[in-house]
Amino acid sequence: MxxxxxxxxxxxxxxxxxxxxxxxxxxxxxxxxxxxxxxxxxxxxxxxxxxxxxxxxxxxxxxxxxxxxxxxxxxxxxxxxxxxxxxxxxHHDHMLCIGCGKVIEFRSEKIEKLQKEICRKYGFKPVEHRLGIKGYCRECQKKIKMKKKLPLDREK
Amino acid sequence: MxxxxxxxxxxxxxxxxxxxxxxxxxxxxxxxxxxxxxxxxxxxxxxxxxxxxxxxxxxxxxxxxxxxxxxxxxxxxxxxxxxxxxxxxxHHDHMLCIGCGKVIEFRSEKIEKLQKEICRKYGFKPVEHRLGIKGYCRECQKKIKMKKKLPLDREK
DNA sequence: ATTGAAATTGAGATTAAGTTGCAATAAGAA
DNA sequence: TTCTTATTGCAACTTAATCTCAATTTCAAT
Structure with a gap:
């Protein structure tokens, strides 16, 4: 501190x-x-x-x-x-649960490396990057299954 | 259309x-x-x-x-x-140039695949994801070199 | 073609996040 | 301690986006 x-x-x-x-x-x-x-x-x-x-x-x-x-x-x-x-x-990247708002942090060396390679290919000099994956965490998937249907955008 | x-x-x-x-x-x-x-x-x-x-x-x-x-x-x-x-x-990802605002689109199957793997590992069900890399494009790097110094956050 | 329930529209008010102007104050180098 | 310059708090403002509501329009069912 x-x-x-x-x-x-x-x-x-x-x-x-x-x-x-x-x-x-x-x-x-x-x-x-x-x-x-x-x-x-x-x-x-x-x-x-x-x-x-x-x-x-x-x-x-x-x-x-x-x-x-x-x-x-x-x-x-x-x-x-x-x-x-x-x-x-x-540095790390994030998964954000759409259901409960939980944030999961992760880091993948492989992804980091691939990003650098791609930047090199385009002559792009990276300063920072952000990877966010939205979806449903384990718990929310269970809840959804119990409800059988997702009330978000269902058809009539 | x-x-x-x-x-x-x-x-x-x-x-x-x-x-x-x-x-x-x-x-x-x-x-x-x-x-x-x-x-x-x-x-x-x-x-x-x-x-x-x-x-x-x-x-x-x-x-x-x-x-x-x-x-x-x-x-x-x-x-x-x-x-x-x-x-x-x-789907594709983006590089955003801080200098001129240009957007470069790219897609990497390898990165896509790695993301899926990671999600599986965490029991996370991805819905969408976004990868954005901020930095400087080729042209802006040249401009910066010519100016010798970046006036953004220089020390006194 | 007509009807009528339900969705949509536009205009402006409202909200929410963040920024700014300014007079009073405080930091810190000399 | 002095003095220049940055910082503070407050409230007014800006910007993006949403909401309210009366008037209007769509479209499925006659």
């Missing part, structure tokens, strides 16, 4: 930005969470714990953390930009 | 929905385009050509086309939901 504080401080100092209490609170909150989150959730968490930080500051801090290489945007669920931290966590 | 009209009509009829002139106009516009588009663009195109269709109808029709399996959402650029048609086009 103190490591990420140092990294962030360093990032800020190098471009003449300031390490404020607000930014520190956001940073620590982000790294105390161990799953995906979005700006509003983060704000609510802090608000409940009487950390009086404005929404604007939360929204302004998250992009800084992205640029500092500490967090990254993930798959966008229902309209909100969602983040996760990447420091000491490494 | 007439094929997609039939498919859409069929989709609608089967669930007691109606094939209206507005929906037809949207459908035809979508399939006359040959690249990615978003709801607002589509509305503007139609508006300029004096097709008086409300924004609401455009926004209401696109999800129907998705459900009918004719179009799909793609990578979200700058906040807007973007679509592309898939009928007679097949």
């Amino acid at each position: 103190e490591k990420v504080v140092l990294i962030f401080k360093d990032y800020l100092r190098k471009r003449g930005l300031k390490f404020t209490p607000e930014r520190e609170v956001v940073l620590r909150e982000v790294f105390s969470l161990h799953k995906h989150f979005d700006a509003e959730q983060l704000y609510q968490n802090l608000y409940k714990r009487k950390k009086k930080i404005s929404r604007a500051s939360v929204y302004r801090t998250l992009p800084l953390l992205v640029r500092a290489g500490l967090i990254t945007e993930t798959l966008r669920c229902q309209g909100r930009t969602s983040y996760e931290h990447i420091f000491g966590h490494g | 007439e094929k997609v009209v039939l498919i859409f009509k069929d989709y609608l009829r089967k669930r007691g929905l109606k094939f209206t002139p507005e929906r037809e106009v949207v459908l035809r516009e979508v399939f006359s385009l040959h690249k990615h588009f978003d709801a607002e663009q589509l509305y503007q195109n139609l508006y300029k050509r004096k097709k008086k269709i409300s924004r609401a109808s455009v926004y209401r029709t696109l999800p129907l086309l998705v459900r009918a399996g004719l179009i799909t959402e793609t990578l979200r650029c700058q906040g807007r939901t973007s679509y592309e048609h898939i009928f007679g086009h097949g």
Whole structure:
């Protein structure tokens, strides 16, 4: 944890930005969470714990953390930009269950390698990539079977 | 083109929905385009050509086309939901150039296969997936080299 | 062809996420 | 400690998308 504080401080100092209490609170909150989150959730968490930080500051801090290489945007669920931290966590891809919203993380070296190859073929210099698979997790598949029919888009 | 009209009509009829002139106009516009588009663009195109269709109808029709399996959402650029048609086009993945916005489409059977394998391993039933690689295309890499430095996030 | 239930339309109001302007404040280098 | 410059909070604003509702249209059944 103190490591990420140092990294962030360093990032800020190098471009003449300031390490404020607000930014520190956001940073620590982000790294105390161990799953995906979005700006509003983060704000609510802090608000409940009487950390009086404005929404604007939360929204302004998250992009800084992205640029500092500490967090990254993930798959966008229902309209909100969602983040996760990447420091000491490494890149991975996601499966997102349409039924219950559960997120499964996975990593495949083979897929990573294939992507690089393809980029090379197109003369494309990759900066980041995102692979998201939507579908149904084991549990939700069972539920669906029990209901026999998916009520989502059935025919008349 | 007439094929997609039939498919859409069929989709609608089967669930007691109606094939209206507005929906037809949207459908035809979508399939006359040959690249990615978003709801607002589509509305503007139609508006300029004096097709008086409300924004609401455009926004209401696109999800129907998705459900009918004719179009799909793609990578979200700058906040807007973007679509592309898939009928007679097949699944593919994308590279998105950060420099100029160009989209390169590609498809890798190997990656597709690996994804299926991974899903099987997790007992996950995939419905759709999206792989997007952001980076710099050949041309933009050259431009960057000429500028010697990327002005985006440089240190002081 | 007519009818009538049910779906659809357009216009504008509304929501939600995120951004911005600005005056007051605070960080931190000198 | 001083002083320049960045940051803050608030509220107003923007943007994308959705919703409400009265008027209209579709289309299956006469």
